[in-house]
Amino acid sequence: MRSLLHGMPVAVKDNIHTTNMPTTGGALAFDGFVPPYEATLVKNLRDARAIVIAKTGMTELANWVANGMPGNYDAVGGYGFNPYDPRRDPRPATGDGRPSLGTVGFSSGVGAAASFWAANVGTETSVSILSPANQNMLVGIKPTVGRVRRYGVIPIIADATILLGALEGAAPDPNDPAT
Numbered sequence: 001m002r003s004l005l006h007g008m009p010v011a012v013k014d015n016i017h018t019t020n021m022p023t024t025g026g027a028l029a030f031d032g033f034v035p036p037y038e039a040t041l042v043k044n045l046r047d048a049r050a051i052v053i054a055k056t057g058m059t060e061l062a063n064w065v066a067n068g069m070p071g072n073y074d075a076v077g078g079y080g081f082n083p084y085d086p087r088r089d090p091r092p093a094t095g096d097g098r099p100s101l102g103t104v105g106f107s108s109g110v111g112a113a114a115s116f117w118a119a120n121v122g123t124e125t126s127v128s129i130l131s132p133a134n135q136n137m138l139v140g141i142k143p144t145v146g147r148v149r150r151y152g153v154i155p156i157i158a159d160a161t162i163l164l165g166a167l168e169g170a171a172p173d174p175n176d177p178a179t
Contacts, residue, residue: 040150
């Protein structure tokens with residue numbers, strides 16, 4: 001054994017770059033796109049001798065570009081189905097193929113596919129880690145920003161980061177000791 005992860009099968013969310021599988025972010029615009037580099041976290045997994053064997057579906061670009069998109073819908077792969085109830089919703093009003101019991105969150109594929117490999121790696125938008133873990137009886141770890149390297153993960157928060165920087169200002173506020 002070369003590490004604690006030696007030979008462990010791992011899947012990563014479809015917004016994490018790998019050089020041997022397409023990275024689509026669940027968007028048809030990226031269907032078939034294979035990045036020229038890997039995400040740092042994928043390199044770290046491989047260096048630890050884990051075997052990255054699959055990509056898991058996600059709500060298209062973490063539901064960042066559309067308003068009213070159904071939860072756990074992936075434009076490339078379709079809906080993610082909960083392994084505890086994989087039926088389609090039978091109600092006429094929702095006859096678009098959505099599941100009866102969703103997997104919840106933008107990393108819904110991670111939750112739905114949890115029983116196929118030893119670990120899944122997702123990313124957090126707002127409910128992407130905790131909700132699928134809760135809905136599918138899994139353990140979800142949501143690390144502090146900066147703890148896991150984000151290089152090679154499809155970004156969706158650059159504008160929010162720029163706005164946050166402007167809101168913060170360059171210096172502490174003398175009228176607010178908490179700053």
